[in-house]
Amino acid sequence: MIINLRVWRQPNAQTPGKMVAYRVEGVSEDMSFLEMLDLLNEDLTVRGEEPVAFDSDCREGICGMCGVVINGSAHGRASSHGDVPTTTCQLHMRSFADGATIDVEPWRAGSFPVIKDLVVDRSAFDRIISAGGFISINAGSAPEAHSVPVPKLQADRAFDAATCIGCGACVAACPNGSAMLFTSAKITHLAMLPQGQPERYLRVKNMVAQHDAEGFGGCTNIGECADVCPKQIPLDAISQLNRDLLKSLFKGEGKTA
């Protein structure tokens, strides 16, 4: 396959970037999108040009490290064969036609400054998690699992929300640059479980405050985030966050929760 790429090149956060066209030859349809970028980078290196910087780690769709906007859609869901939710590393070149032109851009959001080319700084997510995305327990030997029963439906909902890999596609896709889907996934995950209850209402206040302090936008319930989410975190997670946030207003700093 031959692929015509238009890739966002930006040396650093201070310098303005632009789209640069490349022609990648010898692409196999079994390659992942990232392997195709590797191929481009090998070629660029041989030619003595600066390779395209992009994030990646596990390359099996579970770590949340990779992520670029492909043809205007985060992780390229719109291009994927069969329109399935995907991570960039799990999008394969068989989803594209031979000779196709593909636009590749970094996640764009005020709170995700570009570090270089397709790499953005997502440390704002870490600070949101630090603000409350945990439970305070003394570590030690694991307690007997059956000592704290969890209803099946709640356990399922907690697990579904916990599958969030923090890739940032929700922010990238949101017209408002909001990270509500990410934040609400953690809120919902912990709110469904007994272990999350003691800090439940304090957590939601602190995490939303940190979300806002990072400069993410407000949610207007449009739904672009959930559409591109590789883990399909549902929109109702955001409603769960709102519900808990409303309740927290009536609980003094969550202490009585």
Place this chain on the structure above:
Amino acid sequence: MAITGLLLIAFLLMHMVGNLKMFLGPESFNHYAEWLKGEILYPIFPKGSFIWLFRFVLLASIVAHMYSAWVLTIRDRAARGSNYVVTKRRAQTYSARTMRWGGVILAGFLVFHLLQFTTRTFLTGFTATDDPYTMFVKSFSGPMSFMVILYALWLVAVCMHVRHAVWSALTTLGLNTSERARGVLNSLAWIVAVLLFVGFIAAPLAVMFGWIK
């Protein structure tokens, strides 16, 4: 945003039911209009006073709604940062995308609506001393009445805004609890929007076709 919006939608529903009294004849409609202006909660409130409380709450809702929208828009624009070279819209509806400018257009129409029927400074075929029923009939009568078309356009804008608003407000208030709830809320939003459109356009159309004279 959500609470003020829901208050305004509740007002629209009440206003719609009131307008449907056009079908019950001049006496019924005029009496209703008189009651609105003078007799709500009379005698606990003096005649003609409650309407001002009512108007104050509505105006406060509109102001608070616009203020929230303004603050949210500024914040969201800053949060979005630079734009993509290519953007593929996938989930968003036309209603959702046009909430902001749609809201501005609605505010403009609302000013015209008040100047027309409340203060009666902008007379559309009626005189300032006509009773409410006559005012209604004269404004919308005639084949292919320009006013009916304008009014219908306004209603389309209102109902598009309401379609996203009902879903969005109830989600913001925490009612979107599951996939099923999402379906229910979206259906409810459609029902309210269509109900408002049909309820509001019915009487003007009836006037235009001469069924109400």
